[in-house]
Amino acid sequence: MNTNKKFTSLIDLLCYRGTNEPNQKAYTFISNGKTETASLTYGELEKRSRAIAAQLQEMGVTRGERALLLYSQPLDFICAFFGCLYAGVIAIPAPPPDAIRLKRTLPRLQACVKDAQVSLVLTTSQISSQFPSEWQKDFGYNNMLLWLFTEEISEQLANQWQELKINLDAIAYLQYTSGSTSTPKGVVVTHNNVMHHSAYIKQAWNYTSDSIAATWMPYFHDYGLIDGLIQPIYSGITCYVMSPLTFVRRPTCWLEVISKYKVTHSQSPNFGYDYCVRQVTSEQITNLDLRSWKTASNGAEPIRKDTIEKFIKTHHACFSRSNTTR
Numbered sequence: 001m002n003t004n005k006k007f008t009s010l011i012d013l014l015c016y017r018g019t020n021e022p023n024q025k026a027y028t029f030i031s032n033g034k035t036e037t038a039s040l041t042y043g044e045l046e047k048r049s050r051a052i053a054a055q056l057q058e059m060g061v062t063r064g065e066r067a068l069l070l071y072s073q074p075l076d077f078i079c080a081f082f083g084c085l086y087a088g089v090i091a092i093p094a095p096p097p098d099a100i101r102l103k104r105t106l107p108r109l110q111a112c113v114k115d116a117q118v119s120l121v122l123t124t125s126q127i128s129s130q131f132p133s134e135w136q137k138d139f140g141y142n143n144m145l146l147w148l149f150t151e152e153i154s155e156q157l158a159n160q161w162q163e164l165k166i167n168l169d170a171i172a173y174l175q176y177t178s179g180s181t182s183t184p185k186g187v188v189v190t191h192n193n194v195m196h197h198s199a200y201i202k203q204a205w206n207y208t209s210d211s212i213a214a215t216w217m218p219y220f221h222d223y224g225l226i227d228g229l230i231q232p233i234y235s236g237i238t239c240y241v242m243s244p245l246t247f248v249r250r251p252t253c254w255l256e257v258i259s260k261y262k263v264t265h266s267q268s269p270n271f272g273y274d275y276c277v278r279q280v281t282s283e284q285i286t287n288l289d290l291r292s293w294k295t296a297s298n299g300a301e302p303i304r305k306d307t308i309e310k311f312i313k314t315h316h317a318c319f320s321r322s323n324t325t326r
Contacts (some may be wrong), residue, residue, distance in 0.1 A: 018046025035251020052083025063088035
């Protein structure tokens with residue numbers, strides 16, 4: 001496996017993986033932190049992305065149009081994300097609306113739609129059907145949004161994809177802030193930005209062909225997207241993915257996945273490490289073996305020295321070679 005090849009764009013990256021490492025497992029989704037419920041090889045991801053791109057091209061969606069991506073399952077998202085890239089459509093990762101707090105979450109999405117001049121939404125029929133009247137009626141700022149349910153797209157369309165030439169400075173996607181304190185603000189991210197950043201992460205965190213990744217970070221967060229989902233593709237390794245809600249409900253599942261799959265690289269904001277200190281019990285700790293975990297990155301918010309020291313102290317036995325569990 002060649003992890004030192006220079007890639008010119010995210011499209012070039014996935015095309016290479018899909019062609020040269022088609023059977024290499026790219027992602028496995030861990031439901032409830034325990035059960036493998038879905039997976040993608042690089043070949044499957046690349047083919048699925050081409051099929052989505054071909055559908056966009058067939059619909060007449062033109063290069064440079066903006067698409068809002070709303071998914072509850074990270075593997076569905078990553079296929080749609082690369083599908084947009086393959087079609088030259090600018091992706092906008094966003095959190096799916098929360099039906100319980102619709103009055104709070106819907107205005108944020110509406111603000112993104114208006115600010116980015118979104119012309120279509122990529123999602124699933126299940127997410128769309130949760131809000132049959134309020135959502136689709138009031139969602140668009142111009143009532144002209146196209147809706148595409150990507151699970152309905154046939155993979156047979158993959159061969160109809162028309163390849164595009166991508167400039168390194170071309171926009172790959174727009175990254176929006178959460179909007180928790182003010183109106184969401186978007187940042188332009190180019191292919192060059194992502195490839196340059198990914199190269200530095202790979203070097204700094206010492207990703208190799210033997211690395212194994214795990215993430216629970218949300219895809220609509222820059223930390224979760226770049227370090228959590230894109231870096232595994234860049235390094236050509238397998239990533240085990242969990243839902244952020246699973247981590248919040250039971251933080252020990254993150255550590256259990258690291259232990260079970262011998263994960264070498266995983267990340268969290270500072271609060272995640274603090275949450276594990278406060279919520280993971282001593283009994284749960286005795287069943288963990290974290291000796292494989294080589295790089296535990298911390299970012300996206302202020303890093304507290306005392307949090308890291310408490311995490312290391314609390315889980316010290318899990319990292320010790322004298323740990324006899326598993």
